[in-house]
Amino acid sequence: MAGTHLCLDAQATKLLSNRAAVEACAREVAGLAGMTILGIMGYDLANAHGQEPGVSVVVLLAESHIAIHTWPEEGMVTADIYSCRPFDTERVKECLRGYFGITAFGDVHLLERFGIEPKKSAALVTS
Secondary structure (H helix, E strand, C coil): CEEEEEEEEEECCCCCCCHHHHHHHHHHHHHHCCCCEEEEEEEEECCCCCCCCEEEEEEEECCEEEEEEEECCCCEEEEEEEECCCCCHHHHHHHHHHHHCCCEEEEEEEEEEECCCHHHHHHHHHC
């Protein structure tokens, strides 16, 4: 098993309360990366200040997952994208930039994941 895991935080200017747009972005990211969508769930997150709600969208993939969360009151978006196959992280970042009007990326973590042998995994679990 190997894979690419991209986690990022960003300042953003648009579509942060638009669940349909966040879901469309997640679908486009999956398409760009050649991922297979098994299911998608989105939720509008109410807040106590009467401001526009944030949005959380989670996509279950045959290859792993995509999660996008927004905070319109803070002008922030986070994304967590993991696939067991490598994907073009720069294309994904540009897609996110286009959807959300990202003005700056904060923390960006890119992990190239490599699994361990099944025998070793089993030994770790039973030890």
